[in-house]
Amino acid sequence: xxxxxxxxxxLALVRRYVTPEGERRRYLxxxxxxxxxxxxxxxxxxxDLREDAGLITADEIATLLEGxxxxxxxxxxxxxxxxxxxxxxxxxxxxxxxxxxxxGPAYCVALATFGTERDADLLATYLDRYxxxxxxxxxxxxxMGALQFIxxxxxxxxxxxxxxxxxxxxxxxxxxxxxxxxxxxxxxxxSLIRRLYAVVHECAEAI
Numbered sequence: 198x199x200x201x202x203x204x205x206x207x208l209a210l211v212r213r214y215v216t217p218e219g220e221r222r223r224y225l226x227x228x229x230x231x232x233x234x235x236x237x238x239x240x241x242x243x244x245d246l247r248e249d250a251g252l253i254t255a256d257e258i259a260t261l262l263e264g265x266x267x268x269x270x271x272x273x274x275x276x277x278x279x280x281x282x283x284x285x286x287x288x289x290x291x292x293x294x295x296x297x298x299x300x301g302p303a304y305c306v307a308l309a310t311f312g313t314e315r316d317a318d319l320l321a322t323y324l325d326r327y328x329x330x331x332x333x334x335x336x337x338x339x340x341m342g343a344l345q346f347i348x349x350x351x352x353x354x355x356x357x358x359x360x361x362x363x364x365x366x367x368x369x370x371x372x373x374x375x376x377x378x379x380x381x382x383x384x385x386x387x388s389l390i391r392r393l394y395a396v397v398h399e400c401a402e403a404i
Contacts, residue, residue, distance in 0.1 A: 198296065199263045207264050210257055214249055215271045224267040227274045228302055232392055247400045250278035262287060266297035273303035277310040278400045285311055289319035292336070293326055301336030305343035306393050312347050317355040320344040328365035331372035341366060342386025346394065 201208040215224050226234065226242065234242060253275050261272035262284075269291065276284045288304045295301070308316040323340050327333060341359065348356035359366040366383070370376050 198265065199260070201264060201268070207260060207268070210261055211264070211268060214253060214257070214261065214275065215267050217245065217249070220245060224271050227270055228393070229389065231396060243396070243400050246274070246278060250275045250400070253279070255281065255283065258284060259287075262291065266299040269297060269300040270303040273300065273307045274397075277303075277307035277397045280310070280401060282311055285316065285319070289316075289322070292319065292340070293323045295335055302339045305336065305339050305390065306397060309343040309346050309390050309394055310397050312350055314351065314353070314355075317344055317347045317351070317353070320347070321355055321359075324359055324365065328359065328369040331369055331374070331376075334373070334375050337369060337373075338382045338386045339389070341383055342388075342390045345383065345387050346390045 199207050201211045212218075217223060220242065223242075223246075231239075231242070258272050258276060258281065261268040261275075264272075273288060275281075276288070285308070288307055292301055292304045292308075305320070308320060320340050320343055324337065324344065327335055327337050327340075341356070344359070345356040348354065358364060360383075361367070370381060376382075
């Protein structure tokens with residue numbers, strides 16, 4: 198992992214895309230916080246994100262994806278907005294690696310935006326591993342929401358194999374200590390992915 202404080206190249210990209218002038222904490226708003234923004238702040242934020250998604254190069258995205266969670270979260274959103282499907286496999290590697298916190302949902306947004314069978318496969322690979330680990334509170338809920346989103350759009354059964362009564366999802370909900378006595382989070386996770394997908398779609402239209 199590269200660290201901006203020790204890496205002039207990465208630091209320059211952080212200042213350009215992750216904490217740009219006039220939007221110093223962009224990375225914090227790339228997620229649920231974005232859905233609570235109102236005009237004119239929202240319009241300005243979307244305009245600037247769209248512009249940067251069109252300007253950033255593939256090499257710059259690759260460098261950001263080697264950084265910490267702030268850099269990776271921002272890069273994944275720029276990938277989603279610019280539809281850089283060439284980064285699909287890289288995001289599919291970073292998601293189960295879980296090297297940093299707070300970036301997984303952004304990977305899920307990008308993969309849900311691409312929305313192909315391959316993206317569903319990558320999400321399913323994550324769930325096959327981490328739904329068997331009820332001791333780990335990683336990104337299981339948002340990954341399941343993203344997989345169901347793609348499955349519903351494609352009309353396939355990728356999500357269904359996890360959701361049956363004896364499926365890994367129900368087992369995880371039952372066994373994970375942090376999920377016990379809580380309602381099934383899948384409806385809210387699916388809703389979140391749908392709403393963030395709509396933001397990405399709106400943002401990408403002008404690129």
